[in-house]
Amino acid sequence: MERKFMKGSEAIAEAAIRGGCRFFSGYPITPQNEIPEYFARRAPEVDGFSFRQGESEVASVNMVMGAAASGARAMTSSSSPGVALKSEGMSYIAGSALPMVLCSVMRGGPGIGSIQPSQQDYWQATKAMGNGGFKMLVFAPHTVQEAVDMTYTAFDYAERDHNPVCILADGCIASMMEPVSLPEFVSDEDIEKARDKRNYYITIGKGKHADGKHVEISSGAGRVKADVEFMKSYGDIGADYGVRGEVSNRSMAAMFKRWAEKDVAYEEYMMDDAEIVIAAYGTAARVSKAAIAVLRKEGIKAGLLRPILVNPFPTAAFKSLDPKKIKHILDVEMSIPGQMLEDVEHAVQGAIPISTCLRSCGVIISREEIVAAVRNLK
Amino acid sequence: MEKIYSRTKGLQAPFTGGFCPGCFHGVISKSVAEVLEEMDLLDRAVCVIGVGCCCICSRYFDFDKMNAPHGRAPAVATGLKHGAPKDTVVFTYQGDGDLASIGIAEIMYAANRGENITIVFVNNSTYGMTGGQMAPTTLIGQKATTSPYGRNVAEHGYPMHMCEVLNQLGAPVFIERVSCDSPAGVLKAKKALQKGFQNQLDGKGFSFIELMSSCPTNWGMTPLESVAFMREHTLKEFEVKNFRDR
Numbered sequence: 001m002e003r004k005f006m007k008g009s010e011a012i013a014e015a016a017i018r019g020g021c022r023f024f025s026g027y028p029i030t031p032q033n034e035i036p037e038y039f040a041r042r043a044p045e046v047d048g049f050s051f052r053q054g055e056s057e058v059a060s061v062n063m064v065m066g067a068a069a070s071g072a073r074a075m076t077s078s079s080s081p082g083v084a085l086k087s088e089g090m091s092y093i094a095g096s097a098l099p100m101v102l103c104s105v106m107r108g109g110p111g112i113g114s115i116q117p118s119q120q121d122y123w124q125a126t127k128a129m130g131n132g133g134f135k136m137l138v139f140a141p142h143t144v145q146e147a148v149d150m151t152y153t154a155f156d157y158a159e160r161d162h163n164p165v166c167i168l169a170d171g172c173i174a175s176m177m178e179p180v181s182l183p184e185f186v187s188d189e190d191i192e193k194a195r196d197k198r199n200y201y202i203t204i205g206k207g208k209h210a211d212g213k214h215v216e217i218s219s220g221a222g223r224v225k226a227d228v229e230f231m232k233s234y235g236d237i238g239a240d241y242g243v244r245g246e247v248s249n250r251s252m253a254a255m256f257k258r259w260a261e262k263d264v265a266y267e268e269y270m271m272d273d274a275e276i277v278i279a280a281y282g283t284a285a286r287v288s289k290a291a292i293a294v295l296r297k298e299g300i301k302a303g304l305l306r307p308i309l310v311n312p313f314p315t316a317a318f319k320s321l322d323p324k325k326i327k328h329i330l331d332v333e334m335s336i337p338g339q340m341l342e343d344v345e346h347a348v349q350g351a352i353p354i355s356t357c358l359r360s361c362g363v364i365i366s367r368e369e370i371v372a373a374v375r376n377l378k
Numbered sequence: 379m380e381k382i383y384s385r386t387k388g389l390q391a392p393f394t395g396g397f398c399p400g401c402f403h404g405v406i407s408k409s410v411a412e413v414l415e416e417m418d419l420l421d422r423a424v425c426v427i428g429v430g431c432c433c434i435c436s437r438y439f440d441f442d443k444m445n446a447p448h449g450r451a452p453a454v455a456t457g458l459k460h461g462a463p464k465d466t467v468v469f470t471y472q473g474d475g476d477l478a479s480i481g482i483a484e485i486m487y488a489a490n491r492g493e494n495i496t497i498v499f500v501n502n503s504t505y506g507m508t509g510g511q512m513a514p515t516t517l518i519g520q521k522a523t524t525s526p527y528g529r530n531v532a533e534h535g536y537p538m539h540m541c542e543v544l545n546q547l548g549a550p551v552f553i554e555r556v557s558c559d560s561p562a563g564v565l566k567a568k569k570a571l572q573k574g575f576q577n578q579l580d581g582k583g584f585s586f587i588e589l590m591s592s593c594p595t596n597w598g599m600t601p602l603e604s605v606a607f608m609r610e611h612t613l614k615e616f617e618v619k620n621f622r623d624r
Contacts, residue, residue, distance in 0.1 A: 023460050050460045054453065055487035062446065062453035062484070066426070069444055069454070070461025092447045204442050204458075205466030207421035215424075216436065217444040 002182040008144045009034035009174045011182075012103055012167065015151040016075050017046055020186040020194070021101070023067035023074040025052040025060040029082040030115040031171040032105040036077065047188075057082040061089030061102075068098040069217050070204060071195045073155045075100060080107035080121050083129075090164060091130030094252075095219030097226035099158030101151065102136075103167040105174045108334075108361035116362025117171035117283055122339035125168045126311040133249070135256060137263060138166045138311040140281040144178040146308075152183045157263075159194050161255055162226035168310060170334065172283040172364060220244070223251035230254055256312070265308035266317050270296065274303025276374055277321060277352075279344045280332040281307045284365055288332050291370035302374055310340065318347035328377045329354045332370055336360035386411045388420050390440040397434060398506075400601025402558045402591030406500055407435045409564060410471065413571045414441060419467050423575075424458060426451040428472035428481070431506040435471055446470070449481020452488035455495045467575050469496035475505040478514040478538045485540070492549030492583040496574040499540060502591040503612060510596030514538040517615055522596070537615055541588050545621045552577050552585035553621040557613055559590070559605050573623070582624070590616055 054060030108118030141147035221244035357373035388411025451470035574585035592604035
């Protein structure tokens, strides 16, 4: 395994290439410009890779949609207002049941926000990336290494689910340099094998499908064709557009349920004897770990419950926190208002008091602030 | 008895309609399918279909097809061309609201990059499917539901001439406007379509074919009146000609 000192953005791009990404399109926006720039530099070195600088965020995501339909592992990246512009394409991609990876490097507020590190797009990523009630698996790395590992495997998840996957990062993760272990390149044979699993559009441009029909990709009822397992329980649902669309949405709902059962991932850090639980993800969780080290030296039993994926949210893990043992939960986010806070509240249902320690708009939360917030808990 | 004409395999049976009487989408989509069949491309073509009346074609086209978001077909085709087999013909089928208004950026830049794709652009001067709103191609004085007193220059500017606009760019290899208002026009249209697909097979680059159509329903005319109007007005504004053939 190759060990390198890399900037987060570039490490994410390299991990994607090693994970089999063969098409990238993006548009310049800070703080994620190094992602498209890296892909552009690497393009001629990677067999079968195409890079396109889109004329807009909108065009970029649509190019990725086309590439995904052609069977290529494809990716785009952007930051807050840019991600908002991509929401149309993301919705069509989800509706068409196409796999792709989006890296969202969050900015600090509505509109242009701030370009410095922030976590102001939690709701956008987890609840409503676009119209139509679709969701994505949302991975929230708190180190560059984790960003690498998540990006590398994201394509597998996207293809497993026939759905887009989001890597949710911020300017810290994207800009800082850390030593990383880079995974091996997925072989062309493995990419080809993965491609074969993409049942309904595998024959695009290659004649009729095994069912005797040509490929038709439409966002109206995409999952009806993609989710073969789910459709087994339905049999022939006919051609009625409304019926097909509704069944497709049912497949989507069933997928969300499967995620909640199987794909929840979280880290329990110093939780064994914890009396104070910090709820944080990404960069805020990273700083929280440093704060916990200080607090532990003071004899304050603080721990961290960190969602590794923020969707599906580790609801059960928060729900199972013992009110007799845990005196307080501190929600730490680089977002005002707290956004993950709502998911924590929903899980805890008032059983444990919850306070917040929040910064926003590009102010990176400090260890001292978190330490002070914990000390001040009553 | 010798069979000299049959329905193209490029259209799924039963072709029971879906377009309004007098609409040119029927003859245009049939021409596209016939040309693909004549070129033996039905198993190697992928159509990226726009949003509007053009997407009714997704019911009929019997070759690979994909629906793009409104206006984005050239971007989708750009990505699709990347991963599709090398001998695939990727083309878009779009109307004038889709291509010349909401999708103006996507068409301009796919053309400017010289993507090796083909664009089939149907111009009927109106937003048909949504009920006859003013399109970028609506003529001066022509009434639409959002220009109920007729398009006027002071408020709405002039009709967009996409062939002429794209002809300013360096990369496109083929740009032609045709009209399907007569059998001769249909034959010319088929030739232009064939050229557009062949250019792609030859790896030459970006081809753009604009096909003029009427929209009797939203123009508030009978099919015959709409053809007469087209000849008298529309085709004077939108000159039928080849702009570029490299």
